[in-house]
Amino acid sequence: MRLQYTIQQCFLAATILPVALLLGLVRVSAAQDTDVPPRNHETDNDPNIRATNADSGLGLPFALNSFNGLEMRDDIAEDGESNGLDLVRRYRNDAKALANNEYQNGTVSIGEANYWYVSKDMLNGKRAGPGKGLPAYLNEDGEVVPPEFSHELPGLSKRTTTLYLSLTTCRKPHTNDTHSAGSFEQLELYVSQSRKLQDPGPGKDDSLQSVHKASGGYVGVELESDVDVFISVVAPNSTTHSGSYKYQIGASIDAYFHDVIDHDSFLFFLDSDRSAALLVTDNLTQSLPHSENYQQWMNITPPFAMYAYNRNDTALSGLEHSFCAVDALSQVGRISKSVEVGMIDRGLGNKPKQQFYITDLQPSTTYNGILAMVGNSTRSEEGVVGGGGTVYKAMNFTTKSDDNCAVLFNLTFCSEVAYAVPAHPKMTVADLRKIYDDNAAKYYQNFTYSLQQIQCNASRESMFSLAVNCDDCAHAYKEWLCSVSIPRCADFSANDTYLQVRNAGQSFFNGSSLPLNSEYRQSAVTNNSRNPLIDEEIQPGPYKEILPCEDICYDLTKSCPAKLGFACPTGKWLNSSYGYRNKDGLVTCSYQGAAFYLSVGAKLGVWGSVYLLGVMWGIWWTMW
16 A cells, blocks of 8 residues: 555656646746747737736746747857757747748738748758759850759759748739739738747838849749748738739749749740741750750750730739749640640751740730740659749740731751741641642752762862862752742731732732732732742732842852852842841841841851851742
């Protein structure tokens, strides 16, 4: 009996002693904490820090049920010395944690805020690997350099306290005013690293927080931190909008989970017809053909996505930098059946690039085009560095109004042709491809018979030139032949001064025709097409042509022996047969791989800044 009583006493003492020690520590800490603010109405009504004898029965400075939001932590002074254990408030009850390389969906009403935090344990956690990624970008010297179409993943070989926060607005609130449909107040991101400000936001101490406003639906914040980071997403008050925002927020210690490249669209417009458009990316590498890097790019699954939407549609206004908004709200998206993608090396520079052929567009309509990378190009799920996607600067393009031009590309012989050509609406693209390509191939075959009469493999003393050879001549002739026999088509209603009227003698598809006394029907240059085949087999009616560049003609005469008799027209015949390049990025004359708004510094090749000299084969119909 005594033994049982002794055991019970010991058990009771073992139970009571830790509790007493804990309460004693808490009392001492509370009594010595000089940072505890005086009681006020706000703290009295906070159930997590409210302290009354009725709540606890013990006179503690907090209720026992508030342990849910508290933790015991070693309190470190500024000099690095420990002040002992301290019971501190950890995070707001409504704050949610952000994990590394993962995102959270949020909804916030106008005038309200959502709270998030990144723990110091996450900051000091294990970093993610970069993953497989894309093939390297090589410059002209074969050196690996950072590509402009993606960001390097910084510091993957070392630990860092850099935190990358990204916020993308997926949906904006409803407008109360039709005049403000395209504009709205952007979300704001407040960030604090102070335990004294765990609910940052408007009206709080700005010395303890930083404020970042979204632009285009996106905001990225990079900061150094070794402590808990407290975040709020705030929807500003508005008199013109109502409802709520939907957004995604991500955090990473490796790189931005969501990203934006706003200095370059990295996308070029080749041409369009009434219902389709052809676009390409910039070159993805400068490596030499047949090299391993070149083949890697050509054989890769196309890594980019492209989106397009009517510029007059305000659904995406103010959200152009948000991947989740672009992916959800674009009229033409990455999984649309109206987008055909592929890897090509056609065009200036003849380097690997990605092509987009978009159909089901509206005539005479301007679209905004946005290039994007889904995830980090190879993976897009959570836990992946850069898994939230990258959005590039928007560009725009316009479809044609007439239906007698059709975008043509992927020809067998004239493989560099990628633009709108004179067409008939009842003809398919396959029909046009065969007519144009077979005709050019036939003329080229006849040319090769003439070239065989030239001493191409002779000694240096017997060759027609020491600067060029027969291969150069054949290449120049093919480029010239495809340019003049497959003209680039523009709307007859277009009024650009560099355009040349063609086939004015035929009727329009609606049965009307130009007056007999029209100046266009009085001139041999404008009454017919430069290629008789167009008027005879295709019969597109009146259209306008973007003339071939004069340097294509000059290059032919320079590259081929005089014996072949090639010569360029002069005077008015030159001006009615060939056009001139524009240094501002406009396509004012046609050349193989021409792209609108191609800047001088673009990586598409030396033709972006150098005008080559060229030449032409002088048969009568090519003079016009």
